[in-house]
Every structure is written in structure tokens, then in C-alpha cells.
Amino acid sequence: MRTSIDLDRELEKELKHAQSVTREKQATVLRLAIRAGLPLVLNRFQAPRPEGYFAEDYRKTDSERLRFEGAMAKVKQRPER
Numbered sequence: 001m002r003t004s005i006d007l008d009r010e011l012e013k014e015l016k017h018a019q020s021v022t023r024e025k026q027a028t029v030l031r032l033a034i035r036a037g038l039p040l041v042l043n044r045f046q047a048p049r050p051e052g053y054f055a056e057d058y059r060k061t062d063s064e065r066l067r068f069e070g071a072m073a074k075v076k077q078r079p080e081r
Contacts, residue, residue, distance in 0.1 A: 015030070018033075
């Protein structure tokens with residue numbers, strides 16, 4: 001499907017820069033940008049969840065999981081080198 005869009009000058013400059021960095025065609029860069037940004041757009045316009053939406057899930061605590069998390073919190077962590 002072919003679709004045309006109007007780009008302002010600043011966005012056009014950014015597109016040209018992205019093309020030179022990625023060495024891809026303009027259409028490819030635009031498709032990648034749309035795929036990467038579309039979830040952000042959808043999330044932005046999604047209705048917020050009501051207060052306490054996950055509260056029921058957090059009330060159910062598994063004692064074994066809590067013991068495990070407590071034990072893991074005591075383990076000293078260091079970066080691997």
C-alpha cells in the first residue's frame with residue numbers, strides 16, 4: 001500500500017541522517033520508525049487503568065516466593081568481569 005506523508009524540514013533532516021547512518025532506503029527507515037513508534041502512540045491514547053487495578057493480584061502472596069525473595073535479597077551481588 002502506498003501512502004504519502006508531509007514532513008517538515010527538521011524531520012526531513014533527521015530522516016536523511018537516519019538514512020546515512022543505517023544505509024537503508026527512505027521507505028525502509030520510515031517503516032522501521034513507524035513500527036517502533038506505533039506502540040508508543042497507541043499507549044499514549046489508551047485510557048488509564050483505574051486506581052487499584054492490580055491490587056487483587058498483590059494481595060495474594062505466596063509464602064515460598066516471599067522466603068525465596070528474602071533469601072535472594074541477602075545474597076551479595078557483584079558485576080561479572
